[in-house]
Amino acid sequence: MTIPTTLLSSGHPMPLLGLGTWPLDDHASARAVESAMGLGYRLVDTASRYENEVGVGQGLAASGVDRAELFITTKLRGADQGYDATRDALHASLDRLGLDYVDLYLIHWPLPRLDRYVESYRAMIDLAAEGLVRSIGVSNFREHHLDRLIAETSHVPAVNQIQLSPALARTDLRRYLTDRGITVEGWSPLGQEEGVLTEPVIQEIAAAHGRSPGQVVLRWHVQQGIVTIPKSASPERQRSNAEIFDFALTEDDMARIAGLDRGEDAARDSDEHEEF
Numbered sequence: 001m002t003i004p005t006t007l008l009s010s011g012h013p014m015p016l017l018g019l020g021t022w023p024l025d026d027h028a029s030a031r032a033v034e035s036a037m038g039l040g041y042r043l044v045d046t047a048s049r050y051e052n053e054v055g056v057g058q059g060l061a062a063s064g065v066d067r068a069e070l071f072i073t074t075k076l077r078g079a080d081q082g083y084d085a086t087r088d089a090l091h092a093s094l095d096r097l098g099l100d101y102v103d104l105y106l107i108h109w110p111l112p113r114l115d116r117y118v119e120s121y122r123a124m125i126d127l128a129a130e131g132l133v134r135s136i137g138v139s140n141f142r143e144h145h146l147d148r149l150i151a152e153t154s155h156v157p158a159v160n161q162i163q164l165s166p167a168l169a170r171t172d173l174r175r176y177l178t179d180r181g182i183t184v185e186g187w188s189p190l191g192q193e194e195g196v197l198t199e200p201v202i203q204e205i206a207a208a209h210g211r212s213p214g215q216v217v218l219r220w221h222v223q224q225g226i227v228t229i230p231k232s233a234s235p236e237r238q239r240s241n242a243e244i245f246d247f248a249l250t251e252d253d254m255a256r257i258a259g260l261d262r263g264e265d266a267a268r269d270s271d272e273h274e275e276f
């Protein structure tokens with residue numbers, strides 16, 4: 001199956017749907033990535049912190065898919081923030097992945113108390129100029145982090161990967177991002193921790209369309225131009241999660257799903273979150 005793309009501000013197309021790989025280890029991620037590639041996935045989301053980049057690289061190699069067709073994202077962990085450390089970290093990620101470049105490199109969390117995200121981002125701008133990274137972006141950044149990053153570097157990130165599901169719809173943050181041409185990518189898109197898949201509204205809409213609750217929730221993302229990266233180790237669920245481009249939710253469906261939003265305060269606090 002062919003997965004549609006969205007155009008990043010950097011000029012590069014990014015698939016609207018990809019495979020998440022946390023918390024898969026090397027062995028499990030190699031299997032999951034190879035299976036997803038066989039189904040037509042081309043975007044894979046990993047991170048230095050997931051400690052599975054070797055497995056992701058093995059899965060990509062085993063799939064035999066041309067490098068030019070792939071879209072590989074990895075992330076800079078907190079422990080590696082800083083100008084020189086960021087450069088070293090990207091080289092180490094490329095070695096583990098067995099790649100010459102990644103398509104997207106993200107700062108995993110802002111970690112404002114470290115106060116190193118601006119210099120880390122400057123290193124990423126340089127890595128992009130050197131061709132080691134196609135597009136650069138951030139993850140878990142709020143408006144005030146982005147205001148500062150953009151003011152101090154005069155560079156607008158291509159992507160912000162944020163916790164996002166019908167229960168955490170992040171409408172104000174999404175408007176801020178869209179207004180600046182920053183593509184929104186959602187993590188934990190199925191809202192499992194918030195019980196989204198068992199919400200009666202989701203189940204009713206799924207039944208009405210003859211789809212699964214997971215397909216309805218993932219359709220809710222891509223129908224709004226949000227890049228979504230559901231993780232599944234199961235080839236069956238990988239297939240089902242990708243079969244969302246042949247139906248549409250109605251305006252009434254979207255309005256009913258909007259009622260599930262718990263508001264910004266229910267999302268993980270990017271200022272308090274300290275994960276290195």
Ligand SMILES: NC(=O)C1=CN([C@@H]2O[C@H](COP(=O)(O)OP(=O)(O)OC[C@H]3O[C@@H](n4cnc5c(N)ncnc54)[C@H](OP(=O)(O)O)[C@@H]3O)[C@@H](O)[C@H]2O)C=CC1
Nearest residue numbers: 020021022045139187188189190214229230231232233237
């Ligand atoms: N930037 C960041 O800080 C973060 C980034 N991420 C990224 O986002 C990705 C996705 O987020 P994640 O937290 O994994 O959450 P997901 O919303 O992708 O949920 C994954 C869980 O749901 C199960 N699942 C997958 N498909 C279905 C389905 N159709 N119906 C029912 N259950 C299903 C999976 O199990 P099974 O494998 O058995 O199918 C797994 O247990 C991560 O893998 C990671 O790459 C995640 C968290 C934070």
Ligand SMILES: O=C1CO[C@H](CO)[C@@H](O)[C@@H]1O
Nearest residue numbers: 022047049108109188275
């Ligand atoms: O990327 C990540 C994977 O999931 C973890 C648990 O939700 C996150 O904390 C982490 O940032």
